Amino acid sequence: MTNPLFDLTGKTALVTGSSRGLGRAMAEGLGRAGASLLINGANAGTVATAVAEMRKAGLQAAAAVFDVTDEKAVEAAFQSFDAAGIAVDILVNNAGIQFRKPMVELETADWRRVIDTNLTSAFVIGRAAARRMIPRGRGKIINIGSLTSILARATIAPYAVSKGGIKLLTQAMAAEWAAHGIQANAIGPGYMVTDMNEALLANPDFDGWVKGRTPSRRWGQPEELVGVTVFLASSASDYVNGQIIFVDGGMTAIL
DSSP states (O other), X not given: OOOGGGOOTTOEEEETTOSSHHHHHHHHHHHHTTOEEEEEESOHHHHHHHXXXXXXXXXXXXXXXXXXXXXXXXXXXXXXXXXXXOOOOEEEEOOOOOOOOOGGGOOHHHHHHHHIIIIIHHHHHHHHHHHHHHHHTOXXXXXXXXGGGTOOOTTOHHHHHHHHHHHHHHHHHHHHHGGGTEEEEEEEEOXXXXXXXXXXXXXXXXXHHHHHHSTTOSOBOGGGGHHHHHHHHSGGGTTOOSOEEEESTXXXXXX
């Protein structure tokens, strides 16, 4: 029997970048906990396939196709939710990209593209959600950070800065919105087995470094983010606010 603290029945969750990867794993986990899902991505075909597969698995899922970096598209999406009587109870700001290049060779346009996708979109979508959560007096916002929310690594400066910003954005959301019954927290995944990390997984030196640096001696699996996501989306975390929880096999705990 499911503990009622973690029961999301009757709640609606919007997960950005959820047609594949970590976003899809977290969305499916929320769905299995009872939430109705709004599956987001910029590619209508990819989103439609994900929604169909989730429905086939018995989950309640609908498409929410928009580009997270397009502010007008974000507002139009929320207006369409309003018109359909859909209240977003849980927002997971997961959409993100990586870009690797030494800073001295980095073009400003690439810097801005990463910041806009990983950080500014979380602000814009979070603001749209909060404007609707505040009158209801409740809501859950979960921002997806990274190990690089607190630790830098060479050649990924814009990514690290964006994820460092996610940590402080989460705290800023808590500072302004906690009094309205909204909990804003973040998850910091460690090195996970995802499409984004395929090249790193295939590199024996990097694979060995990850396993040697991580106390658990392995990479994480996407489904290992589900437990903390459900916790932060549920009433079990009603007095948790402005925190970042690392799911990293212990990497940030050791020198």
